[in-house]
Amino acid sequence: MRPHRPLILVTNDDGMFAPGIKRLVEITSEMGEVIVVAPNSPQSAKGHAVTLADPIRLNRVKAFGDIEAYECSGTPVDCVKLAKNILLKRRKIDLCVSGINHGSNASINIIYSGTMSAAMEASIEGIDSIGFSLEDYSIEANFDPCTPWVKRIIEHVLAHGLGETKLLNINIPHPSLGPIQGMKICRQSEGRWEEEFVEGEDPRGQKFYWLTGNFASRDTGPGTDISALREGYISIVPSSHDLTHHRAIPGLKSLEEVNPTT
Amino acid sequence: MRPHRPLILVTNDDGMFAPGIKRLVEITSEMGEVIVVAPNSPQSAKGHAVTLADPIRLNRVKAFGDIEAYECSGTPVDCVKLAKNILLKRRKIDLCVSGINHGSNASINIIYSGTMSAAMEASIEGIDSIGFSLEDYSIEANFDPCTPWVKRIIEHVLAHGLGETKLLNINIPHPSLGPIQGMKICRQSEGRWEEEFVEGEDPRGQKFYWLTGNFASRDTGPGTDISALREGYISIVPSSHDLTHHRAIPGLKSLEEVNPTT
Numbered sequence: 468m469r470p471h472r473p474l475i476l477v478t479n480d481d482g483m484f485a486p487g488i489k490r491l492v493e494i495t496s497e498m499g500e501v502i503v504v505a506p507n508s509p510q511s512a513k514g515h516a517v518t519l520a521d522p523i524r525l526n527r528v529k530a531f532g533d534i535e536a537y538e539c540s541g542t543p544v545d546c547v548k549l550a551k552n553i554l555l556k557r558r559k560i561d562l563c564v565s566g567i568n569h570g571s572n573a574s575i576n577i578i579y580s581g582t583m584s585a586a587m588e589a590s591i592e593g594i595d596s597i598g599f600s601l602e603d604y605s606i607e608a609n610f611d612p613c614t615p616w617v618k619r620i621i622e623h624v625l626a627h628g629l630g631e632t633k634l635l636n637i638n639i640p641h642p643s644l645g646p647i648q649g650m651k652i653c654r655q656s657e658g659r660w661e662e663e664f665v666e667g668e669d670p671r672g673q674k675f676y677w678l679t680g681n682f683a684s685r686d687t688g689p690g691t692d693i694s695a696l697r698e699g700y701i702s703i704v705p706s707s708h709d710l711t712h713h714r715a716i717p718g719l720k721s722l723e724e725v726n727p728t729t
Numbered sequence: 730m731r732p733h734r735p736l737i738l739v740t741n742d743d744g745m746f747a748p749g750i751k752r753l754v755e756i757t758s759e760m761g762e763v764i765v766v767a768p769n770s771p772q773s774a775k776g777h778a779v780t781l782a783d784p785i786r787l788n789r790v791k792a793f794g795d796i797e798a799y800e801c802s803g804t805p806v807d808c809v810k811l812a813k814n815i816l817l818k819r820r821k822i823d824l825c826v827s828g829i830n831h832g833s834n835a836s837i838n839i840i841y842s843g844t845m846s847a848a849m850e851a852s853i854e855g856i857d858s859i860g861f862s863l864e865d866y867s868i869e870a871n872f873d874p875c876t877p878w879v880k881r882i883i884e885h886v887l888a889h890g891l892g893e894t895k896l897l898n899i900n901i902p903h904p905s906l907g908p909i910q911g912m913k914i915c916r917q918s919e920g921r922w923e924e925e926f927v928e929g930e931d932p933r934g935q936k937f938y939w940l941t942g943n944f945a946s947r948d949t950g951p952g953t954d955i956s957a958l959r960e961g962y963i964s965i966v967p968s969s970h971d972l973t974h975h976r977a978i979p980g981l982k983s984l985e986e987v988n989p990t991t
Contacts, residue, residue, distance in 0.1 A: 514777030514806070515840045522929070522937035544776070545940070552924050553938060575853060577972055578777045579806075591837060591921055615989035623987050632977035649988060652981045654973040659853055662814050667784070675784035676815060678807070705981055707974040710839055711916040715894035715967040719914045722965060725885050726911060727877035 473499035473561035473625050476550050476589065479568065480510040480543045480581025483530040487567035487601065490610045492531045494618050495564060498625060503536035504550040506543060506581075511570075513581040515588070516542045525549055543585035551592060562625060563589035566599035567617065569608050573600075573638040573692040573702055574658035574684060583636055583706075590633035591708050595624055597634075602641040602696060613639045616647055616701055632705035640696045648699040655704050656693040657686035735761035735823035735887050738812050738851065741830065742772040742805045742843025745792040749829035749863065752872045754793045756880050757826060760887060765798035766812040768805060768843075773832075775843040777850070778804045787811055805847035813854060824887060825851035828861035829879065831870050835862075835900040835954040835964055836920035836946065845898055845968075852895035853970050857886055859896075864903040864958060875901045878909055878963055894967035902958045910961040917966050918953035920946045 475495045479488040483505050495501050507526070524540040537554065539546045543565070551557060568582040577583045577598075586598035599617060601608055620637065629635065636655070640647065662680035669675055684693045692702035737757045741750040745767050757763050769788070786802040799816065801808045805827070813819060830844040839845045839860075848860035861879060863870055882899065891897065898917070902909065924942035931937055946955045954964035 509782065512779040512781050514775070514779070514846065516776040516778045517774040517841055517940065519774050519940060520771065522931070522939050523926075524935070524937055548924055548940065549926065549938060553926055553928075575970055578849070578853075578970055579779055584776065587840070591840075619987045619989045620984070623984060627983075630977065630980050632974040632981070634974070636972075646990075650985050652978050652985055654975065654978070655971050657971070662810055664785075664811065664815055666815075669784070673786070675786055676811060677784050678779065678781055678810065703981065703984060704972075705974040705977040706972040707977075708837055708840055708972075709917050709919070710898075710966075710968045710970075710972070712894040712896070712967040712969040713916065715892065715969075716914050716916070718892050719894070719965065719967055721889075722882070722885060723912050723914055725881050727881045728908075 474558060475499045475501050476560050476563040477501055477503045478543060478546045478565050478585045479505050480513060480585065481569065482506050482509060483528060483536065483538060485569060486608065486610060487569055490567055490614060491564055492534060494614065494621060496534055498621065499561065501534050502550060502554060503531060503534060504539055504546040504554065506546060507538040507540055510543050510581040512579045513542050514579055515544055515584040518542060518545050523549065525553065543581040544588045547585050547588040560594045563594050563596040564599065564621065567610060568600035570604040571600055571602045571638050572598060572636060573696060574656040577636050577655065577706060587634055587708055593633065595629045595633055597624065597637055599637050601639045609642045612642050612647060632707065634706045636704040636706050638692060638696055638702045640699050644699045647701060650701040650703055651695040653692040653695050653702045653704050654690050656684055656691035658682060658684045736820060737761045737763050738822050738825040739763055739765045740805060740808045740827050740847045741767050742775060742847065743831065744768050744771060745790060745798065745800060747831060748870065748872060749831055752829055752876060753826055754796060756876065756883060758796055760883065761823065763796050764812060764816060765793060765796060766801055766808040766816065768808060769800040769802055772805050772843040774841045775804050776841055777806055777846040780804060780807050785811065787815065805843040806850045809847050809850040822856045825856050825858040826861065826883065829872060830862035832866040833862055833864045833900050834860060834898060835958060836918040839898050839917065839968060849896055849970055855895065857891045857895055859886060859899055861899050861901065863901045871904045874904050874909060894969065896968045898966040898968050900954060900958055900964045902961050906961045909963060912963040912965055913957040915954040915957050915964045915966050916952050918946055918955040919948035920944060
């Protein structure tokens with residue numbers, strides 16, 4: 468009997484020409500049947516956006532030799548929805564991998580990230596999903612040092628499944644930090660963007676604002692993804708689409724007493 | 730001494746002409762100093778998208794009499810960032826209210842929702858934030874029955890603060906269900922969208938896909954927002970931007986043993 472070849476969906480938020488997705492395709496195509504669906508334009512920081520008010524286009528492309536690949540005019544979340552419903556006609560997808568993003572998605576960046584939103588969308592559908600990001604924004608980012616790690620992580624997840632969680636946010640330290648020290652299962656660090664808006668005037672004399680800023684960690688204690696990365700470890704945060712702040716429920720019960728009709 | 734008039738930021742994802750935001754402005758302007766910053770185009774389902782690659786415009790408008798109001802060309806999250814950094818020059822905002830959305834944001838819809846993403850963005854900045862949504866998509870939705878409840882909730886939060894959580898996802902039952910029965914502090918129900926893509930051909934003969942679908946609850950047990958709404962209660966889910974699946978951490982420790990270099 469022929470062994471089951473897992474069906475793997477590969478996506479990202481940077482499109483087909485990003486070196487990071489090419490590396491994921493190379494790695495996964497050795498392990499199973501791969502289908503690639505990626506945006507046809509950069510979709511960084513698109514969060515969990517979905518295209519409702521416009522038609523979406525899907526075009527077969529020859530981006531990775533014989534591997535089935537499609538460019539999608541929508542968001543990363545749209546890519547996952549179209550892959551599942553249209554291209555794969557609701558066949559069981561064994562794993563979704565998103566990335567490898569050029570730039571970190573550690574800490575609260577998971578919320579803004581198109582890479583992670585695509586992976587989360589698959590996880591909402593019950594598919595084991597992993598988002599990979601490298602702490603290097605450069606188009607020349609070197610994915611060689613992390614490749615054996617990414618390969619082993621995917622093999623492990625295909626063999627054992629993810630269990631209770633369905634989504635991993637995996638970040639890989641900047642190659643300049645030296646050899647990867649190992650992997651750590653972490654919690655999401657608290658952090659925020661310290662924003663600046665550059666103010667300018669367009670050629671018509673109209674004012675505009677352009678967002679820029681720096682990420683600031685507010686919690687780099689033991690067990691956080693940011694601390695693992697700083698020590699040269701790959702950070703792995705099991706993540707959830709249940710946003711309930713469960714611990715806060717009892718403290719809010721007094722609100723239930725509020726009643727304007729009595 | 731003049732008592733402190735709280736500073737309240739009002740936003741939404743539907744823009745200034747949505748009756749829901751008008752109602753929030755009416756309610757909050759009796760309680761404090763109000764500034765309104767809302768998108769200049771519909772931004773439903775925009776999730777936590779941020780505008781990085783384009784300039785953003787901000788225009789003062791006379792939408793609500795003398796109340797300071799601005800239309801923003803960006804996403805709901807951009808509205809909050811610009812309000813805080815540019816318009817309010819980082820003054821302390823006492824409360825952010827978003828909505829009242831026309832349509833439910835219960836269950837996993839918090840993840841897709843522009844209304845809730847705006848509120849979450851403010852909560853990441855440490856601001857007590859509430860997203861309000863009414864289970865009625867209609868432009869003619871009747872906000873009268875819920876108005877005294879919304880007012881009392883906002884008064885309560887201004888008086889007592891939110892405590893450990895910083896974000897409430899508040900959904901209001903469809904007016905056709907009859908009088909509001911009360912309020913329940915809930916957890917986010919599990920659910921998913923059962924998607925369909927309508928396939929069509931544009932006038933140039935090119936194929937397109939258009940997303941449609943129905944929300945399906947998969948968990949309507951006691952304590953969930955969906956069950957509260959079905960019983961005619963306002964659902965209040967304390968929510969968090971920490972997406973860590975804390976309970977899943979111990980079960981993943983075996984992954985730390987994986988090491989391709991040994």
